[in-house]
Amino acid sequence: MSLADLWSILPQTLLEGLLLGFVYAMIALGYTMVYGVLELINFAHSEIFMIGGVAGLEVFRYLSNGKGLEVHNPFLLLFLALVVGGGVAGLVAVLVERLAYRPLRKRGTINRLVPLITAIGVSFLLQDLVRAIEALWHNEFFLRYPTYPLLEKTFFLPLGMTIQTKAILVIVIAVLMLLGLNYLVNHTKLGRAIRAVAQDMNTAALMGINPDAIISRTFLIGGSLGGVAGVLFGLMYTVISPYSGFLPGIKAFTAAVLGGIGNIPGAVLGGLVLGQLETVGGTYLSFLTAGNFGSEYASVLAFLTLILILLFRPQGLLGQNVGEKV
Amino acid sequence: MRKTLLVVIGMLALGIASAQSNVIKIATVSPLSGGQAVLGEAIKLGAQLAIEEAQAKFKAMGFDLQLTPQDDQATPDVGVAVAKRIVNDPDLLGVVGHLNSGVAIPSSEVYKETNLAMVSPANTNPRVTDRGYLNVNRICGRDDVQGPVGADYAVKTLKKKRLFVIHDKTAYGQGLAEAFAARAKELGSSVVAFVGTEEASNFQPLILQMRALKPDLVYYGGIYDKGGVLLKQMRERGVVATFMGGDGLDSSDFVRIAGKAAIGSLYTSTAGPADLFPKAAAFAKNYKAKFGKNVESYSIYAYDAANVLLSALEAAIKANGGKKPTREAVSKAVREVKMDGLTGRIEFDNKGDRTLSDYYVFYMKTDSYPGVVQKVIQFAPPKR
Numbered sequence: 001m002s003l004a005d006l007w008s009i010l011p012q013t014l015l016e017g018l019l020l021g022f023v024y025a026m027i028a029l030g031y032t033m034v035y036g037v038l039e040l041i042n043f044a045h046s047e048i049f050m051i052g053g054v055a056g057l058e059v060f061r062y063l064s065n066g067k068g069l070e071v072h073n074p075f076l077l078l079f080l081a082l083v084v085g086g087g088v089a090g091l092v093a094v095l096v097e098r099l100a101y102r103p104l105r106k107r108g109t110i111n112r113l114v115p116l117i118t119a120i121g122v123s124f125l126l127q128d129l130v131r132a133i134e135a136l137w138h139n140e141f142f143l144r145y146p147t148y149p150l151l152e153k154t155f156f157l158p159l160g161m162t163i164q165t166k167a168i169l170v171i172v173i174a175v176l177m178l179l180g181l182n183y184l185v186n187h188t189k190l191g192r193a194i195r196a197v198a199q200d201m202n203t204a205a206l207m208g209i210n211p212d213a214i215i216s217r218t219f220l221i222g223g224s225l226g227g228v229a230g231v232l233f234g235l236m237y238t239v240i241s242p243y244s245g246f247l248p249g250i251k252a253f254t255a256a257v258l259g260g261i262g263n264i265p266g267a268v269l270g271g272l273v274l275g276q277l278e279t280v281g282g283t284y285l286s287f288l289t290a291g292n293f294g295s296e297y298a299s300v301l302a303f304l305t306l307i308l309i310l311l312f313r314p315q316g317l318l319g320q321n322v323g324e325k326v
Numbered sequence: 327m328r329k330t331l332l333v334v335i336g337m338l339a340l341g342i343a344s345a346q347s348n349v350i351k352i353a354t355v356s357p358l359s360g361g362q363a364v365l366g367e368a369i370k371l372g373a374q375l376a377i378e379e380a381q382a383k384f385k386a387m388g389f390d391l392q393l394t395p396q397d398d399q400a401t402p403d404v405g406v407a408v409a410k411r412i413v414n415d416p417d418l419l420g421v422v423g424h425l426n427s428g429v430a431i432p433s434s435e436v437y438k439e440t441n442l443a444m445v446s447p448a449n450t451n452p453r454v455t456d457r458g459y460l461n462v463n464r465i466c467g468r469d470d471v472q473g474p475v476g477a478d479y480a481v482k483t484l485k486k487k488r489l490f491v492i493h494d495k496t497a498y499g500q501g502l503a504e505a506f507a508a509r510a511k512e513l514g515s516s517v518v519a520f521v522g523t524e525e526a527s528n529f530q531p532l533i534l535q536m537r538a539l540k541p542d543l544v545y546y547g548g549i550y551d552k553g554g555v556l557l558k559q560m561r562e563r564g565v566v567a568t569f570m571g572g573d574g575l576d577s578s579d580f581v582r583i584a585g586k587a588a589i590g591s592l593y594t595s596t597a598g599p600a601d602l603f604p605k606a607a608a609f610a611k612n613y614k615a616k617f618g619k620n621v622e623s624y625s626i627y628a629y630d631a632a633n634v635l636l637s638a639l640e641a642a643i644k645a646n647g648g649k650k651p652t653r654e655a656v657s658k659a660v661r662e663v664k665m666d667g668l669t670g671r672i673e674f675d676n677k678g679d680r681t682l683s684d685y686y687v688f689y690m691k692t693d694s695y696p697g698v699v700q701k702v703i704q705f706a707p708p709k710r
Contacts, residue, residue: 005539005540006538008537009534009537009538012534012537013534016530016531016534020528020530135359142361142551144582144583147558147562147585152562154564162563164562233527237527237528237555237559238527238555238558238562239527239555239583241361244526244527278531279530279531279534281531282530282531282532282534283530283531283534283535283538286519286521286535287535287538294521294522294523295521295523295531295532295535296495296521296522296523296524296525298531
């Protein structure tokens with residue numbers, strides 16, 4: 001193992017880290033937006049992400065199984081999968097809020113732990129619900145994304161990097177979604193209402209905003225982003241199961257905290273940083289420690305960095321120190 | 327008063343009925359859900375066929391033979407929980423299982439407490455039998471032979487020099503990968519990386535390492551549900567090194583997951599394909615007719631494992647004068663079994679290993695399961 005070899009894969013490593021980072025960023029947004037308006041860590045969000053991935057896969061399946069409608073263009077298929085994946089995930093997120101969180105809020109539950117535990121419960125419920133549905137429907141629930149030559153085409157870039165069509169699509173779609181969200185939150189009426197509810201729900205209500213409707217929409221937006229991320233994740237890493245949401249979900253939650261929870265640009269930055277930490281760590285750790293710490297320590301490295309950053313900046317990279325709401 | 331008497335009599339009758347129960351149960355314990363369910367179900371169905379064939383014979387001896395399939399989810403703690411639950415059933419006299427060595431080792435500690443006979447169709451880790459328990463047996467081979475057989479083939483036949491070894495951090499995967507790497511080093515090849523990972527979806531860090539280290543062979547010690555994904559991602563990212571693994575890849579689902587990427591890969595197994603055993607053809611036909619599925623290699627081994635238990639049961643019943651034997655008697659009888667199974671002559675040594683086991687090297691010529699057998703070697707378990 002020469003130093004030249006180590007250098008030669010660095011550009012590719014950073015590229016893979018970037019891809020993973022975008023996926024994390026899109027999931028992290030769901031956590032951060034819900035936290036922004038409700039101060040609730042929505043642990044069910046990792047399952048919303050997974051549901052998006054599974055729903056997207058069903059589109060691929062249904063439209064290319066030779067029985068029903070046939071769509072042969074993989075780009076069109078992917079587009080439909082993204083729309084359905086994002087849509088289904090967003091709707092499930094809204095339903096979860098309506099059925100599980102809102103009743104607690106209406107009862108004036110003051111203890112923050114109660115909704116948190118509910119979120120964990122919903123997370124388990126959704127996992128096994130998807131497992132049950134897929135098992136009854138297809139008799140299997142470890143699902144594989146199909147591969148299409150058009151999406152797998154490899155391009156050679158300078159510095160020895162290679163990139164596949166689908167990876168380019170992941171970056172393009174992720175960037176578009178993030179820009180769209182930025183516009184939505186900062187330049188539209190709905191965005192202003194979301195920010196108002198996040199700042200102070202009661203005052204916002206006095207100004208004629210219906211907080212429940214805004215919270216519902218926040219869940220819809222965050223859930224759809226998570227669902228789209230689920231489809232992209234499945235496309236990149238080719239497998240999805242009812243349990244695939246857990247780890248990426250925890251990582252994305254970490255990214256949201258790293259960037260400053262409640263802060264939208266922070267979630268994106270946190271996702272990108274975490275994606276790099278994990279990929280670079282996983283690739284180089286064993287080389288740099290002469291094989292003593294293998295790639296399985298990548299998560300340890302990532303979380304260690306998180307702890308260090310939070311020690312010095314408890315509010316996260318871009319978070320602001322907000323005084324306690326009164 | 328009269329009522330109490332009636333209740334007492336009723337309870338007594340129930341007690342007598344259960345004491346004289348003529349039910350004999352055999353359990354299969356294997357993953358019936360989760361990513362490894364294809365192999366787990368193959369074990370259940372193979373044993374089920376053996377038991378259904380023997381039911382009439384046991385009826386004639388006055389016993390009602392039943393199968394109770396259990397799901398260990400390929401997880402050690404679930405396996406132990408299942409084991410603790412089923413040992414409490416006094417009618418249970420034998421276990422066919424498990425699929426994963428990492429699950430079988432702790433679970434068999436539970437069976438050992440009551441000397442419940444376990445005949446494993448698939449657990450290849452050396453420690454399964456090396457503990458020397460009376461009740462633990464297997465009819466497949468061992469990883470300390472399987473790993474070296476793979477290494478011999480990779481180094482001597484395929485002339486591979488730079489080996490990248492990955493394992494899934496389970497008792498099975500790590501043990502196999504270590505045995506492979508040790509033998510490959512002995513033969514003069516270099517192991518450029520030896521890594522363990524529990525990752526199931528994102529293998530990019532490992533693939534990036536491959537791009538830097540340029541191995542000519544990647545060895546995976548683990549099960550197909552992760553190995554297939556790894557292989558698919560490797561090929562997508564342009565890693566062309568030959569892919570090789572152990573019997574964990576010996577499943578039709580390996581090909582289904584990896585797709586075209588499976589072509590050209592190799593795996594070793596301690597289970598031969600149905601068409602290699604002359605007597606297995608009829609079994610494969612029955613299996614297909616009954617369950618609508620093609621046999622997996624380990625279905626044949628599960629069928630043999632169940633038949634070993636049944637023939638031990640028969641011997642133990644005879645020795646006990648036609649009455650239901652104890653678990654210990656069944657365990658002892660298993661060691662004495664000498665029979666011709668579908669997979670050849672079955673006899674056990676004093677540790678519960680088969681006196682002679684077969685080891686196979688498969689090559690995936692096309693993307694259809696199983697691969698083409700390249701080499702068959704018979705080995706006795708290593709002496710210590």
